[in-house]
Amino acid sequence: MKQSRFFRNIALGIENLLLHKLRSFLTMLGVVFGVGSVVAMLSVGEGASKEAMEQIRKLGSNNIILTSVKPVEEEGTSTTRAVMSIYGLTYNDFARLGESYPAVRSLAPVKLLRKESRLGSRAMELRIVGTTYAWFDLVPREIVAGRVLRAEDEERFNPVAVLTEYGARRLLATQSTIGQKIRIGGDTFEVVGIIKSESGQAGNMQIPDQDVDVYIPLRVARRYFGDVYTQYSAGSRIRERVELHQIIAQIDDIEHVEATAQAIERMLERFHRKNDYEISVPLALLRQAEATKRTFNIVLGSIAGISLLVGGIGIMNIMLASVTERTREIGIRRAIGAKRKQIIIQFLIETIVLSTIGGLVGIALGVLTPVLITFFSGMPTVVTPLSILLPMIISIAVGIVFGLYPAANAARVDPIIALRHE
Amino acid sequence: MTTTQNGDIVSLHQARKIYQMGNQQVRALDGVSVSFSRGSFWAIMGPSGSGKSTMMNIIGCLDRLTDGHYALEGQDVGTLDDDDLSERRLRHIGFIFQSFNLIPQLTVQRNIELPLYYLGWEAEESAARALELARRVGLEERLNHRPTELSGGQMQRVAIARALANDPHLLLADEPTGNLDSATGVQIMQLLEELYDEGKTIIMVTHEPDIAAHARCRLHMKDGRVDRIEES
Ligand SMILES: Nc1ncnc2c1ncn2[C@@H]1O[C@H](COP(=O)(O)OP(=O)(O)OP(=O)(O)O)[C@@H](O)[C@H]1O
Ligand SMILES: [Mg+2]
Numbered sequence: 228m229k230q231s232r233f234f235r236n237i238a239l240g241i242e243n244l245l246l247h248k249l250r251s252f253l254t255m256l257g258v259v260f261g262v263g264s265v266v267a268m269l270s271v272g273e274g275a276s277k278e279a280m281e282q283i284r285k286l287g288s289n290n291i292i293l294t295s296v297k298p299v300e301e302e303g304t305s306t307t308r309a310v311m312s313i314y315g316l317t318y319n320d321f322a323r324l325g326e327s328y329p330a331v332r333s334l335a336p337v338k339l340l341r342k343e344s345r346l347g348s349r350a351m352e353l354r355i356v357g358t359t360y361a362w363f364d365l366v367p368r369e370i371v372a373g374r375v376l377r378a379e380d381e382e383r384f385n386p387v388a389v390l391t392e393y394g395a396r397r398l399l400a401t402q403s404t405i406g407q408k409i410r411i412g413g414d415t416f417e418v419v420g421i422i423k424s425e426s427g428q429a430g431n432m433q434i435p436d437q438d439v440d441v442y443i444p445l446r447v448a449r450r451y452f453g454d455v456y457t458q459y460s461a462g463s464r465i466r467e468r469v470e471l472h473q474i475i476a477q478i479d480d481i482e483h484v485e486a487t488a489q490a491i492e493r494m495l496e497r498f499h500r501k502n503d504y505e506i507s508v509p510l511a512l513l514r515q516a517e518a519t520k521r522t523f524n525i526v527l528g529s530i531a532g533i534s535l536l537v538g539g540i541g542i543m544n545i546m547l548a549s550v551t552e553r554t555r556e557i558g559i560r561r562a563i564g565a566k567r568k569q570i571i572i573q574f575l576i577e578t579i580v581l582s583t584i585g586g587l588v589g590i591a592l593g594v595l596t597p598v599l600i601t602f603f604s605g606m607p608t609v610v611t612p613l614s615i616l617l618p619m620i621i622s623i624a625v626g627i628v629f630g631l632y633p634a635a636n637a638a639r640v641d642p643i644i645a646l647r648h649e
Numbered sequence: 650m651t652t653t654q655n656g657d658i659v660s661l662h663q664a665r666k667i668y669q670m671g672n673q674q675v676r677a678l679d680g681v682s683v684s685f686s687r688g689s690f691w692a693i694m695g696p697s698g699s700g701k702s703t704m705m706n707i708i709g710c711l712d713r714l715t716d717g718h719y720a721l722e723g724q725d726v727g728t729l730d731d732d733d734l735s736e737r738r739l740r741h742i743g744f745i746f747q748s749f750n751l752i753p754q755l756t757v758q759r760n761i762e763l764p765l766y767y768l769g770w771e772a773e774e775s776a777a778r779a780l781e782l783a784r785r786v787g788l789e790e791r792l793n794h795r796p797t798e799l800s801g802g803q804m805q806r807v808a809i810a811r812a813l814a815n816d817p818h819l820l821l822a823d824e825p826t827g828n829l830d831s832a833t834g835v836q837i838m839q840l841l842e843e844l845y846d847e848g849k850t851i852i853m854v855t856h857e858p859d860i861a862a863h864a865r866c867r868l869h870m871k872d873g874r875v876d877r878i879e880e881s
Contacts, residue, residue: 235772246754559750562711563764563811564739566732643711646750 257538258585266593269614314503337473357448373420394440546633558645578630586622665716679873692861695870743812745822802833
């Protein structure tokens with residue numbers, strides 16, 4: 228009974244709005260565009276921040292990433308022939324990290340090399356990472372075939388190689404390549420596995436997957452190839468000595484990440500005369516990204532608020548005009564026995580129906596827009612339930628807030644005066 | 650003042666309605682004491698400005714007295730609040746106006762159903778009731794028309810059907826034939842007489858002696874007072 232009456236009120240409200248189709252439509256537009264732009268903006272913002280956060284999260288929020296950086300002053304002198312620049316993280320740094328920080332649970336070293344290589348009849352320069360089994364714990368990757376590096380490879384100086392998908396593709400390696408020999412530099416390695424690569428840019432914090440072809444044990448890399456890297460470019464020879472290009476440290480507890488990062492930084496400052504390293508803390512970046520997102524949401528919220536306010540005022544304006552125009556109708560209803568409350572409900576329902584339909588249309592528009600944006604520009608967009616629910620609730624609230632005053636005006640109409648007025 | 654025992658449906662005692670216009674007082678009703686018994690048919694007459702409409706508004710619970718007492722069906726209405734007055738109008742009174750006062754956007758059916766809507770009737774029941782009433786006033790063919798498509802006489806018949814929807818004891822008609830030609834006016838009066846015969850109490854304001862002649866009693870107003878009463 229109560230419920231059927233509720234729906235009847237709504238039906239009557241819609242009936243009344245349909246009497247003035249164009250006017251109702253125009254009244255709605257404010258809310259349509261307000262809500263539409265909110266939904267669209269939220270989904271674009273959500274898409275952008277989600278991508279950034281995912282990348283950061285992939286780096287591991289428990290990790291601290293140290294990277295060797297060629298100091299600025301070195302770059303100047305390196306143009307002089309036959310000068311060797313020595314910089315970057317050292318084996319000693321690595322050892323100290325393992326010994327003096329109880330919060331460090333696990334450490335993965337990274338040494339980058341480029342060597343002429345050959346698999347079967349295919350020869351090319353491969354991009355090589357010398358590391359330990361710990362790497363595969365810290366940067367988990369799916370195994371396509373075979374296995375990843377093990378502790379024993381390190382201990383026994385096993386000349387084994389794990390290909391990335393990128394490397395396998397370049398070398399035309401397949402699953403049947405497992406167990407075959409690959410020549411790297413002047414030495415022979417056994418291919419023991421192929422791992423899946425993650426697509427996507429990891430920024431400059433961690434060596435991106437697409438820049439690595441093969442992983443070999445660090446100690447093997449050191450023994451076979453040494454730490455000096457010679458590059459010939461534009462007729463000049465550039466020699467560099469870098470022990471480790473990167474160290475990834477995993478911290479036992481997210482609570483310890485920032486303090487440990489500071490302690491490590493102090494230690495490195497003490498042992499490095501030059502500014503030849505960089506510390507990145509994905510957690511800090513994550514926090515920063517979250518803060519940025521919050522700011523973004525506040526800005527969006529304000530824009531949304533203003534546009535909905537404008538939409539609401541539009542509705543209120545029309546409803547006030549409608550009340551004046553319908554003074555006589557109100558008088559008739561009151562004379563027949565309608566209570567003030569019922570007049571208020573009648574007008575309030577009309578406003579809420581207007582703003583709700585406006586909201587629904589706006590949501591449809593706002594959901595369609597990001598789809599088109601993604602389709603035409605490739606920008607990622609994410610429509611979350613919240614970015615639909617919130618504008619919906621707000622548009623209903625707009626109806627209530629901006630409908631109350633006109634409805635109260637309607638209820639104040641004196642039936643005697645209203646009936647006299649022609 | 651409870652006067653249930655004497656069977657008066659409307660009973661005014663020293664009724665005063667004073668409008669304050671700046672520093673001038675307009676005594677629209679100036680001490681009216683009169684009772685209308687259940688099932689009677691009254692015509693209220695008098696010169697323009699003598700307080701006829703004011704009295705109808707009071708009786709119709711659209712307005713409240715400045716002073717004095719008004720009892721509807723034996724119950725004092727003077728102390729009721731706005732919601733209670735609405736409730737009285739809804740359950741006890743049917744209004745018929747000079748200018749019909751139909752809602753132009755609504756169909757004939759919806760107009761007739763209006764009181765039932767506020768009484769909380771279900772859609773099917775009120776549709777059935779609207780059809781019954783439209784038949785009663787000879788307009789069952791016009792249920793889906795809008796008032797603007799009807800003649801004056803037809804509009805007034807719709808208004809009467811609407812006034813009857815809540816099955817009130819008391820029908821109040823302020824110059825119901827004022828906007829109609831005399832032939833149509835007579836038709837409306839015949840309808841009111843039928844309703845009187847069925848036991849409704851009818852109070853009607855009119856200027857025209859011919860129309861007033863249909864009523865069983867006549868009350869003449871002058872300057873907000875009862876001038877004289879003719880009972881036949
Ligand atoms: N809202 C009001 N404010 C001030 N004065 C009013 C108001 N309503 C009525 N009056 C005055 O009260 C007096 C009685 O008015 P009322 O409308 O009852 O007269 P009436 O007998 O119905 O006249 P008519 O035959 O012209 O309809 C008039 O002098 C009128 O000007
Ligand atoms: Mg009058």
